[in-house]
Amino acid sequence: MFLSRQACLQNYLPASTVGTAISRSAKCCRSNSLRRVAHQDGKCFSTRIVLGIETSCDDTGAAVMDETGNVLGEALHSQGKVHLKTGGIIPHVAQQLHKDNIARIVQQALSVGGVCMDDLTAVATTVKPGLALSLGVGLDYSLELVERYKKPFIPIHHMEAHALTIRATNRVEFPFLVLLLSGGHCMLAVARGVSDFLLLGQTLDIAPGDMLDKLARRLSLQKHPPCSGASGGKAIETLAQQGNKLGYEFKVPLERHLNCNFSFAGLQTNVTRRITQKEREEGLPQGQLLSCASDLAAAIQHTLAVHIAKRTHRAILFCVRNGIIPQSDATLVASGGVASNQYIRRTLQIVTDATGFSLLCPPPRLCTDNGVMIAWNGIERLRAGLGVLHSIEGIKYEPKAPLGTDISEQVERAAIRVPKLILTV
Known part of the structure; x- marks a missing residue:
């Protein structure tokens, strides 16, 4: 026709x-x-x-x-x-x-x-x-x-x-562990089915993408030609390639908390204080690009990646020990905008290599x-045959909505200590 x-x-x-x-x-x-x-x-x-x-x-x-x-x-x-x-x-x-x-x-x-x-x-x-x-x-x-x-x-x-x-681009069977990193969310969950998820942990405050955006603005990275027009996360990643990640040391969040939750607000505050300090030392007004901006970007990215990797490592150990994910042919999927960061992906690769998991990520354009x-x-x-509606009466949007069944308290009670890995890439 x-x-x-x-x-x-x-x-x-x-x-x-x-x-x-x-x-x-x-x-x-x-x-x-x-x-x-x-x-x-x-x-x-x-x-x-x-x-x-x-x-x-x-x-x-x-x-x-x-x-x-x-x-x-x-x-x-x-x-x-x-x-x-x-x-x-x-x-x-x-x-x-x-x-x-x-x-x-x-x-x-x-x-x-x-x-x-x-x-x-x-x-x-x-x-x-x-x-x-x-x-x-x-x-x-x-x-x-x-x-x-x-x-x-x-x-x-x-x-x-x-x-x-990831199931549109790769052959991935349920169950698998998924790490969702974006400008609005950060969570670890087990995907057991199309609409069957177990939530292991999530951010307690802001999302990683939100933190990166705010720090990029505080560093005035839009004034740096290679970063002009880039999102905050991409600007940090671009500038970090020129910097020394060990030039500044920031405390990795939640180190004493043996769970899979995340926190980025404290790291943002610590970095902002350091930026203010360096501006005073260099005699620069806020809005000018610091000479050490690339080192700060590298340190921010490294600390962020380590925090994410350690929580993910604990999630893997919890899932294997409790039989939630079989260790044979086990998969970690990292998705969301921040998951397109190549440094974070390489850090996660260290964790999956150590635990026998495979790391899969959608192409960056699909993150x-x-x-x-x-x-x-x-x-x-x-x-x-899930959620296919033939009547649209009463359908509403929901600005806030949980993901699956929250078992984060079980993860915390397990109190799994993560073995030390060299996460410098």
């Missing part, structure tokens, strides 16, 4: 946006032979296709995937440069940017994939956790789509999607927020 370009356009955009949408590529609607349809023994077996929509924070993402894991089309609009200028994410600004771009991004993903709304099996959208104003944009847009075109809706937990992204991970989680849920 062939549809006109205008018919295609109306088949995947809400009525309020059809008139202003960019014209769709001529390849939008192809014959059924090009729509992921398999023919065998004279019978037709259609592959299920999911549209994923992500607006939990400051990235507007959309992707179309089939149930074999093929990314048919994807698009992303990052607000990073806007928020760099304002010194952080301003919720109502993020909301407006999502509103301005969501129709175009969804259109682009569908157009690249040559997919119309009629081709979709379901629409999957992040509904928790995240910034309330941002989540609301994605949910409202998605509900208008599914109601108009009578498609099932799959609500997605943002952190579950991060955790399972940050994106539509692919949402579409894939929709595929996983569709396969498992």
